[in-house]
Amino acid sequence: MASRDSVHIAPPDGKLGVLTPGIGAVTSTFIAGVESIRAGWALPIGSLSQMATVRLGKRTEGRSPKIKDFVPLAGLDDLVFGGWDIFEDSAYEAGLKAGVLERSHLDRVKDRLSAVKPMKAVFDPEYVRRIHGPNVKHGGTKMDKAHMLMEDIDTFQKTSGASRLVMIWCGSTEVFHKPSHVHQSLKDFESGLQKDDPEIAPSQVYAYAALKKGVPFANGAPNLTVDIPAMMELAREQQAPIAGKDYKTGQTFMKTLIAPGLKARMLGLTGWFSTNILGNRDGEVLEDPGSFKTKEESKLSVLEYILQPELYPQLYKDFHHAVRINYYPPRGDAKEGWDNIDIFGWLGYPMQIKIDFLCRDSILAAPLVLDLALFMDLAKRAGMRGVQEWLSFYFKSPMTAPGLYPEHDVFIQLMKLKNTLRWMRGEDLITHLGLEYYD
Numbered sequence: 001m002a003s004r005d006s007v008h009i010a011p012p013d014g015k016l017g018v019l020t021p022g023i024g025a026v027t028s029t030f031i032a033g034v035e036s037i038r039a040g041w042a043l044p045i046g047s048l049s050q051m052a053t054v055r056l057g058k059r060t061e062g063r064s065p066k067i068k069d070f071v072p073l074a075g076l077d078d079l080v081f082g083g084w085d086i087f088e089d090s091a092y093e094a095g096l097k098a099g100v101l102e103r104s105h106l107d108r109v110k111d112r113l114s115a116v117k118p119m120k121a122v123f124d125p126e127y128v129r130r131i132h133g134p135n136v137k138h139g140g141t142k143m144d145k146a147h148m149l150m151e152d153i154d155t156f157q158k159t160s161g162a163s164r165l166v167m168i169w170c171g172s173t174e175v176f177h178k179p180s181h182v183h184q185s186l187k188d189f190e191s192g193l194q195k196d197d198p199e200i201a202p203s204q205v206y207a208y209a210a211l212k213k214g215v216p217f218a219n220g221a222p223n224l225t226v227d228i229p230a231m232m233e234l235a236r237e238q239q240a241p242i243a244g245k246d247y248k249t250g251q252t253f254m255k256t257l258i259a260p261g262l263k264a265r266m267l268g269l270t271g272w273f274s275t276n277i278l279g280n281r282d283g284e285v286l287e288d289p290g291s292f293k294t295k296e297e298s299k300l301s302v303l304e305y306i307l308q309p310e311l312y313p314q315l316y317k318d319f320h321h322a323v324r325i326n327y328y329p330p331r332g333d334a335k336e337g338w339d340n341i342d343i344f345g346w347l348g349y350p351m352q353i354k355i356d357f358l359c360r361d362s363i364l365a366a367p368l369v370l371d372l373a374l375f376m377d378l379a380k381r382a383g384m385r386g387v388q389e390w391l392s393f394y395f396k397s398p399m400t401a402p403g404l405y406p407e408h409d410v411f412i413q414l415m416k417l418k419n420t421l422r423w424m425r426g427e428d429l430i431t432h433l434g435l436e437y438y439d
């Protein structure tokens with residue numbers, strides 16, 4: 001029973017179109033997965049929106065509905081897919097090339113995957129250097145290209161019959177750029193689009209097009225994209241939710257599990273060395289120092305924020321933290337990530353933790369794309385706009401309001417997410433105080 005007024009949430013009537021710039025390993029694995037689940041061959045493992053429950057009220061009440069039964073999410077049967085890529089491969093062909101899923105699994109949903117054909121991309125080789133493809137838009141300024149994308153969005157909506165849309169960036173990691181003058185206000189950004197300002201990345205042209213149409217935009221890569229004042233302004237103006245950056249999978253996910261545990265027990269850290277080998281297209285793009293720098297920044301920030309060396313200098317001041325990524329083609333998408341963690345305990349005695357995570361990047365990322373699509377659509381229908389901090393759970397570098405530091409601890413992020421859902425439905429927020437059971 002709800003204890004206060006709930007937020008008005010428009011019902012998820014009709015189809016939800018999920019638009020992805022980038023139809024590579026993550027996107028093809030995501031779509032193939034949704035189609036397989038829809039057909040009854042697979043379970044949505046790794047998806048909080050589909051599998052997790054949310055406790056309501058006191059522990060004695062025994063109320064723990066599934067999230068998907070508690071908040072009005074779009075159903076998997078109502079999802080339709082579209083996207084852009086610089087290559088002409090359909091989602092089926094992209095899935096075969098990515099080599100994440102076995103051919104026999106892709107073949108079971110071949111018709112559905114083959115129907116997802118990429119629209120022509122907005123691409124700039126200055127931003128993604130190692131790959132070149134034929135399926136790109138030519139001519140015009142960046143503003144013209146934004147309008148071409150808006151036409152693509154309209155055409156997709158008409159042909160797919162979608163009543164609502166979300167856009168999730170699943171394209172390659174762009175080279176490292178700091179926010180510049182053109183990113184500071186919507187006015188500057190729009191004049192930059194007209195003048196073809198080199199500081200405006202392709203991902204920002206997509207984001208601009210989506211937000212202008214009021215379409216929520218989430219960023220699965222570490223590039224700046226919507227994490228700039230101009231996009232925050234546009235999102236507020238157009239009543240659109242935004243979120244990012246960089247899916248929290250693999251090694252960083254492990255970091256955000258372990259580091260809060262070390263800090264909770266007041267164990268010190270002298271160093272954390274992380275190295276990876278991977279052989280997919282993402283790995284190839286990350287061979288470029290510019291793209292690697294974007295990824296490195298995203299991966300490095302996590303420990304500083306979790307461990308708070310300024311509050312605990314005796315435990316965490318000056319720890320060494322290095323992250324390496326090596327492109328190693330034989331591995332394909334089956335990445336291997338090693339961590340060597342040097343810690344110290346009682347009386348300063350040193351100890352070591354070693355992790356060898358033989359993970360599958362896109363298998364970990366696909367359920368995050370699904371959850372983000374459904375939750376961004378929910379946020380839009382609930383009238384939420386601008387940065388969706390409650391979705392920090394999904395990101396390595398969560399976006400926040402200017403001046404706020406991001407929350408990286410995955411368990412605090414989970415609490416924030418579930419409390420936001422409780423708040424939407426007018427349920428009591430859970431503080432975990434628990435004293436009421438002992439009165």
Ligand SMILES: NC(=O)c1ccc[n+]([C@@H]2O[C@H](COP(=O)([O-])OP(=O)(O)OC[C@H]3O[C@@H](n4cnc5c(N)ncnc54)[C@H](O)[C@@H]3O)[C@@H](O)[C@H]2O)c1
Pocket residue numbers: 021022023024025026027084085086087098121122123124128131133169170171172173174202203220221222246247248249250280281282285361362364365
């Ligand atoms: N898989 C994971 O666990 C994970 C985790 C965090 C972040 N990411 C990020 O997600 C993104 C996708 O990863 P992936 O493994 O699918 O990579 P991928 O290389 O297989 O796919 C990316 C696709 O984007 C396309 N592309 C590049 N620039 C584009 C543009 N301007 N417009 C349209 N398409 C464009 C490429 O041609 C490619 O097909 C990458 O940025 C990656 O860093 C992935």
